[in-house]
Amino acid sequence: METVKFSKAVYALQAIKKAAYKFIDKISVNIRDEGENYLVDLIFSKEISPEAKIFILSEFSKEVLDQDLRESIKTETEAYRNLILAHVFSKTPLVTDE
Amino acid sequence: MINLYGKYEKLSVSNDYSGLLKLTTNELLPFPLRKQYGLISDTAKGDGFKIVLRKNSSIPSATASIKLSEEIHHLGNGDIVSIGADNNQLRVLFRKQSNQNSILLTERCNHYCLMCSQPPKINDDSWIMEEVKELVRLIPDDTMELGFTGGEPTLYGDEFIDLLSLCKSYLPRTAIHVLSNGRSFKDFSYAKKYAALDHPDLMVGIPIYSDDPVTHNFIVQSDNAFSETIKGILNLKALGQRVEIRVVLQRYSVERLEAIANFIARNLLFVDHVALMGLEIMGFTRSNLEELWVDQYDYKDKLSNAVNLLTSYGINVSVYNHQRCLVNDDVMHAYRKSISDWKNEYLEGCNGCARMDECGGFFSSSVKYKHSEFIKPFES
Amino acid sequence: MSKFQPIAFYAKPTENSYSLLPFKFSRFTNNRILLTNMVGEYFLLEEDKFQKFVSKKLGTNESSYIDLRSKHFLKDSSNEVAIDLLALKLRTKLSRLSDFTALHIFVVSLRCEHSCPYCQVSRQSEDKQKFDMSEEIAHKAVELVFRSPSPTIKIEFQGGEPLLNFELIKYIVVRAKQINENERRNLDFVIATNLAVVTDEILQFCSENKVHISTSLDGPKELHNKNRPRKGGDSYERAISGIKFARDVLGKDQVSALMTTTEASLSKVKDIIDEYIENDFDGIFLRHLSPYGFAIKTKSYASYSTEKWLDFYKKGLEYIIEINRNGLFFQEFYASTLLKKILTSEETGFVDLMNPAGIGIAAVVYNYDGSVHPSDESRMLAEMGDDKFKLGSVLTNTYEEIFGSEALLNPLEESFSSSNPMCTDCTYELYCGADPVYHYALHNDFVGRKPESSFCNRNMSIIDYLINRMEDDPFVKKLFYKWANR
Numbered sequence: 002m003e004t005v006k007f008s009k010a011v012y013a014l015q016a017i018k019k020a021a022y023k024f025i026d027k028i029s030v031n032i033r034d035e036g037e038n039y040l041v042d043l044i045f046s047k048e049i050s051p052e053a054k055i056f057i058l059s060e061f062s063k064e065v066l067d068q069d070l071r072e073s074i075k076t077e078t079e080a081y082r083n084l085i086l087a088h089v090f091s092k093t094p095l096v097t098d099e
Numbered sequence: 100m101i102n103l104y105g106k107y108e109k110l111s112v113s114n115d116y117s118g119l120l121k122l123t124t125n126e127l128l129p130f131p132l133r134k135q136y137g138l139i140s141d142t143a144k145g146d147g148f149k150i151v152l153r154k155n156s157s158i159p160s161a162t163a164s165i166k167l168s169e170e171i172h173h174l175g176n177g178d179i180v181s182i183g184a185d186n187n188q189l190r191v192l193f194r195k196q197s198n199q200n201s202i203l204l205t206e207r208c209n210h211y212c213l214m215c216s217q218p219p220k221i222n223d224d225s226w227i228m229e230e231v232k233e234l235v236r237l238i239p240d241d242t243m244e245l246g247f248t249g250g251e252p253t254l255y256g257d258e259f260i261d262l263l264s265l266c267k268s269y270l271p272r273t274a275i276h277v278l279s280n281g282r283s284f285k286d287f288s289y290a291k292k293y294a295a296l297d298h299p300d301l302m303v304g305i306p307i308y309s310d311d312p313v314t315h316n317f318i319v320q321s322d323n324a325f326s327e328t329i330k331g332i333l334n335l336k337a338l339g340q341r342v343e344i345r346v347v348l349q350r351y352s353v354e355r356l357e358a359i360a361n362f363i364a365r366n367l368l369f370v371d372h373v374a375l376m377g378l379e380i381m382g383f384t385r386s387n388l389e390e391l392w393v394d395q396y397d398y399k400d401k402l403s404n405a406v407n408l409l410t411s412y413g414i415n416v417s418v419y420n421h422q423r424c425l426v427n428d429d430v431m432h433a434y435r436k437s438i439s440d441w442k443n444e445y446l447e448g449c450n451g452c453a454r455m456d457e458c459g460g461f462f463s464s465s466v467k468y469k470h471s472e473f474i475k476p477f478e479s
Numbered sequence: 480m481s482k483f484q485p486i487a488f489y490a491k492p493t494e495n496s497y498s499l500l501p502f503k504f505s506r507f508t509n510n511r512i513l514l515t516n517m518v519g520e521y522f523l524l525e526e527d528k529f530q531k532f533v534s535k536k537l538g539t540n541e542s543s544y545i546d547l548r549s550k551h552f553l554k555d556s557s558n559e560v561a562i563d564l565l566a567l568k569l570r571t572k573l574s575r576l577s578d579f580t581a582l583h584i585f586v587v588s589l590r591c592e593h594s595c596p597y598c599q600v601s602r603q604s605e606d607k608q609k610f611d612m613s614e615e616i617a618h619k620a621v622e623l624v625f626r627s628p629s630p631t632i633k634i635e636f637q638g639g640e641p642l643l644n645f646e647l648i649k650y651i652v653v654r655a656k657q658i659n660e661n662e663r664r665n666l667d668f669v670i671a672t673n674l675a676v677v678t679d680e681i682l683q684f685c686s687e688n689k690v691h692i693s694t695s696l697d698g699p700k701e702l703h704n705k706n707r708p709r710k711g712g713d714s715y716e717r718a719i720s721g722i723k724f725a726r727d728v729l730g731k732d733q734v735s736a737l738m739t740t741t742e743a744s745l746s747k748v749k750d751i752i753d754e755y756i757e758n759d760f761d762g763i764f765l766r767h768l769s770p771y772g773f774a775i776k777t778k779s780y781a782s783y784s785t786e787k788w789l790d791f792y793k794k795g796l797e798y799i800i801e802i803n804r805n806g807l808f809f810q811e812f813y814a815s816t817l818l819k820k821i822l823t824s825e826e827t828g829f830v831d832l833m834n835p836a837g838i839g840i841a842a843v844v845y846n847y848d849g850s851v852h853p854s855d856e857s858r859m860l861a862e863m864g865d866d867k868f869k870l871g872s873v874l875t876n877t878y879e880e881i882f883g884s885e886a887l888l889n890p891l892e893e894s895f896s897s898s899n900p901m902c903t904d905c906t907y908e909l910y911c912g913a914d915p916v917y918h919y920a921l922h923n924d925f926v927g928r929k930p931e932s933s934f935c936n937r938n939m940s941i942i943d944y945l946i947n948r949m950e951d952d953p954f955v956k957k958l959f960y961k962w963a964n965r
Contacts, residue, residue: 067928070900078898086892089576089840092628095883213483310549312557313539317486326560333563362549365520365824366564387483404957411960412823 003058007039007065016069017041023064027057103191105171107182108157116150116163117184119192119233124176137182139174150182179237181230192234200238201246202231204259208250210280211320212306214349214391216381219250228255228262235265244274253283260292267298274300278345281305282324284331294338302341302371305332308352310362318351329367336369343372349384349391353398360405364412373409375402375433377420380464388469395425396473406430423458424475435459452476489557490539497535497548497555500565504529505906508947516551518568518824519909523950571824572909576835580627580882581828582842584635584855585620585651587612588644589847593673593709597741597769599859601639611644612847619873620845621654626878631665635693637844637855642672645681652688669693671737673707674721675714682728689733692725694718696736696758698744698751706741722758731759740766745787748795756802762810765795767937770921785933789940796944803958810962814945817938818963820910821945830854832912832938834896838868839887849874851881856916867919890915893925901929907942911935 007017014032017039021030024043031042043061045054075082090096120137126145128136133147144160145151151164154172158164165182167174167189174180177195193200205227208219238245245266252259266275275298284290305328309315312325335342344363346352352359363373377395378384384391395402402418407429409416418430419437426434436459444466449455454477461470500516507513512529514522524532524543531537532553537544539555547553551561589610591601602610624632634655636648652668659666668690685692696718697703703715725734736758738744738751748765755763768788795811802809816829830837838853845851849872852858857868868890871881881887894913896902905911917934918927929935949956 063928067900071898071926074900074903075898078895078903082892082895082898085573085576085897086835086895088573089579089835091577093579093882094626094879211483311545312548312560313486313490313545316489316557317484320484322489323557326558329560330563333567358546358549366568368824404953407957408960411957411964413964 002045003043003054005041005043005058005062007041009037009039012039012065012069013072014039016072017065019068019072020061020064024057024061028061101173101194102170105189105191106168106187107152107165107189108168109187110153110157110164110166111159111162113150113163116165117182119179119181119230119237120149121237122152122174122176122178122180137180139176177239179234192230193238195239198243199246200242200244201248202234203249204228204231204247204252204262205250205254207254209254209282209321210251210324212383213318213320213351213387214347214378214382214384216379216384217248217250218382225255228258232262232265235262235269238270238273240270240272242270242273244276245270246276246278248278251280251283252277253279253289256283256289257292260296263293263296263298263301267296271299275302277301277303279303279305280319280324280328281331281335281342282327284334285327287334290331290334290338290340293335294340302343303335304343304345304374306345306347307359307363308346309355310358311355314351314355318349332367332370341371343374344370345374345376347376347378348393348395348398348402349378350393351391353393353401356398356401356405357408360408364408364414368412368414371415373414373416375405375416375418379420379462380468381462385464385468392469394471394473395421396471399425399427403427403429406433420459420462422461422471422474423454424452424477425471425473431457446470446474448474449476453479497537497539497544497553499533500552500554500561502552503904503906503908507943513906513946514552515906515909517565518551518572519820520550521821521906521946522546522550522552568824572826575826575828576840578629578631579840580843581629581631582633582635582830583620583624583627584637584842584844585612585617585641586637586639586844586846586858587617587641587647587651589639590643591639591673592643592675593640593707593714595707595739597706597739600862607644610639610847612647612845612849614647614650616845616847616849616873617647617651618654619849621651621658623845623851623873623878623881624655625658625662625664629664631667632659633667633669636668636670636672638671639847640673640676641670642674642676642681649684652684652690656688667691673714673718674725675709675717677721677724679728682725685725685733686728690729691733691735692729693735693737694722694725695739696722696754697738697741698747699754702743702747702751705743706739719758736760737764738766740768740788740791742768745791748791749798752795752798752802756807756809761808762812762815763795763799764812765792766813767792770917770933785936789937792941793944800948800955800958804954808961810965814941814959815962815965817910817942817945818959821942822960822963829912831914831917832910834908834911834913835891836894836913836915838890838916839870839882840891843870845873848872851876853887854916856920860916860920868916890919890925894918899926899929901935905939907939910942911938 017032021032029044033040087096121135122139123136124139126138126140126143130147134149136148137150137152138145138148139152141153141156142158143151145162148162151160151162153164153166157166171189171191174191175196178191179193181190181192205224206217206220207224211219263275266273307315307328308318315325316322332342344367346359380388406416406418416433417435418426418433419435444461444463446461446466502514502516504512504514507523510526511523512526514524528537528543532547548555548558551565554561589600589602590604594603604610624634634651641648648670655666668688670690671693674694695707697706700715704712707714722734744751752763768784796814799809799811816827816832819825819827828841830841833841838857842854843851844855844858846858851870851873852861853868853870860867861869868886870884870886894915896908896913902908914934915925918932919925949959
């Protein structure tokens with residue numbers, strides 16, 4: 002098992018969960034709240050090689066960052082995104098005049 | 100060069116021989132029409148005509164008769180003149196032979212362009228509008244094209260729209276070309292009135308002298324000119340009206356010529372025509388000549404780049420008022436032999452040039468005051 | 480004459496008197512920064528000037544200030560109209576999106592007499608019942624076509640080899656034209672065929688009904704036949720004679736050709752281009768390696784292949800530029816598509832480079848079995864067993880169910896580039912596109928991680944290259960203006 006620390010001030014919990022979910026086929030994960038940080042225990046299967054372990058750890062961290070950014074950017078750009086998509090569908094029968 | 104002003108000598112007068120008049124050389128014009136016309140003839144009695152105009156003889160007639168001075172002997176059938184009663188002066192308002200009759204509506208202007216060939220005056224010259232309204236009723240309706248210039252024609256506001264409406268009524272088949280700085284059209288309701296005319300063949304030529312607003316404002320000597328002109332253009336195009344962009348090429352506009360072409364291509368792609376025009380040495384151009392002059396030969400590559408950029412984007416472009424030997428071959432698809440027939444001349448050194456028939460020649464003012472140092476006849 | 484004011488009178492001289500308009504930026508060659516404004520117009524600026532610009536310390540007399548102002552990177556009191564112009568340009572760029580689906584692909588048969596190794600969809604079979612589209616399905620699909628609000632409709636026939644079910648092509652053309660008598664859209668037809676089985680009767684029909692031909696020409700004979708085996712080993716010969724035949728009957732402009740790039744193509748770009756020139760085509764589309772098939776799950780496809788392909792592409796592009804310099808006008812169509820986005824406010828409708836993604840919005844595929852897919856690639860995925868993007872069936876679903884399907888809306892929303900990390904800040908965002916199908920196929924996710932994405936890598940590399948070439952070489956700039964406006 003390896004434990005990774007993520008500062009609460011920097012990373013959203015949702016992002017950590019989403020990243021953990023993506024690795025569900027390779028590892029099981031336990032997320033703990035400890036003061037200013039989230040602690041994530043990554044539990045590997047016994048047969049895993051050291052190289053594979055390192056690879057998964059680095060991929061996991063990347064994934065947390067990715068998911069975190071996706072979430073914040075998605076929220077920030079929601080209004081613009083909805084406007085454009087509404088414009089795209091504006092002449093189809095899917096958008097009704099309400 | 101053809102004179103549009105002349106003097107006359109009174110041979111015999113009547114009470115009512117002054118004002119606007121159509122001219123004819125047809126002595127046999129049906130009687131009921133004659134009082135609307137002046138007869139050009141050296142010998143005829145001219146019964147029933149409003150006035151008889153002599154060129155080479157001094158025979159008076161029973162009706163009014165005058166002898167035209169030398170410089171207006173070009174007058175002929177179909178021309179329209181204004182005869183001034185008290186000052187023995189005659190103004191040529193419309194020339195049948197010309198394919199580019201251009202009618203000045205006012206000398207007032209809200210710009211003060213560094214190279215203005217018709218320097219603005221502030222006097223109230225609204226009498227001109229009255230005269231033009233009368234003129235439009237006299238112009239033959241098979242006239243192909245008519246131009247309205249100034250000063251700034253739209254300073255007349257609604258009256259200008261009325262004039263255009265009169266043109267539509269009396270000259271429905273005549274193409275109308277208006278020169279304006281376009282700022283009045285920033286007011287959408289005015290642009291709408293213009294559009295509501297629904298004229299069959301109307302275009303407004305609007306100058307933009309730079310992609311840089313400060314340079315443009317400087318050249319036209321008015322703050323905010325750039326923004327308001329562009330807004331005017333956008334309104335006109337939103338209402339489906341035809342717009343031409345005119346760029347007079349002098350030092351300040353030539354400096355950024357390629358940037359201007361790029362600006363038009365990216366921002367004003369929908370304009371109907373772009374006119375790139377050589378400098379005419381008249382009016383303010385003469386007084387500012389040293390500051391404004393740039394030799395056409397020195398910018399011919401910039402001109403090529405600008406023309407070809409606009410052409411690549413599918414924009415109609417024309418190059419006016421440049422001599423053939425001062426442009427590269429790659430602008431020939433846009434090159435026009437355009438100088439109005441009343442301004443066109445050549446230099447002595449041009450004799451024998453093999454491409455003279457391709458060339459637009461010079462403004463008389465260019466011959467007189469300043470032209471390129473690089474004029475050279477083609478050998479083949 | 481002192482009654483004229485000097486230029487300084489009209490300039491606004493004080494520092495800090497301008498505001499920044501929205502733009503994105505990145506480092507470029509030779510210590511320059513590349514900026515793109517809100518509508519994707521680019522500008523190159525030396526780094527030190529850039530620093531001054533963003534700290535509001537750039538002097539209003541400097542030429543870079545004047546350029547930045549007239550290209551809509553900054554606003555001061557003399558160019559209020561910049562906002563109106565930016566708004567107009569943005570509306571222009573986005574206006575075609577609401578026209579919705581213009582390209583409607585009909586897979587009229589999976590049967591094919593070729594057995595190209597890179598093809599994922601065709602079947603060597605005589606079983607028409609099993610692998611041909613039926614009239615019932617065609618009838619329903621044509622009705623769906625005209626539910627699209629697009630004023631321009633292009634119906635494209637694909638397969639397998641569509642000419643093997645020519646009767647159905649005729650049925651669809653006739654039916655579509657019938658409906659169009661009331662609908663009055665701009666209606667176009669094209670058949671994507673290898674031309675191996677084309678006949679006079681087929682071409683006569685195409686001529687009468689203004690149907691275009693798009694065929695495959697992978698390169699010179701050896702390469703083409705190696706890529707595209709068929710019984711008799713004569714794919715190339717048939718393609719060439721088919722092209723001539725089709726041009727004779729339909730007209731030269733109605734026949735176009737596409738290539739598929741394989742491993743074997745990568746060392747032969749000049750030969751491939753020469754083949755197109757020799758056969759009188761006025762351009763070529765140098766396509767990227769298709770990731771579909773066995774390559775799809777191998778990560779190694781991504782890095783190794785992308786580098787080799789970029790090498791292939793750039794060599795090809797340089798060769799084409801030389802050809803133009805030597806007097807023959809010849810286009811590369813992928814570059815032209817990117818250049819149209821870089822140099823104009825027009826949109827291209829090119830499915831792979833659209834945001835929101837072109838799936839469904841720009842194109843839709845009606846498969847032989849009635850299933851509906853939002854793009855050709857997603858149809859291929861389905862044939863390989865993954866139904867992720869399947870929208871429904873013409874036999875059982877309505878237009879609203881198909882285009883309102885979560886299978887379409889989810890990837891559209893999730894892959895929206897302005898909402899994705901890195902894309903949202905990318906200087907080239909408006910030149911590029913979202914490709915959820917590609918990213919799902921390779922990365923199991925509609926978005927992927929862009930630094931790992933060969934789609935991203937490829938496009939950024941090409942756009943960098945195009946801009947560098949334009950800025951270095953006035954001839955190339957002029958040439959690219961022409962390509963952008965075709």
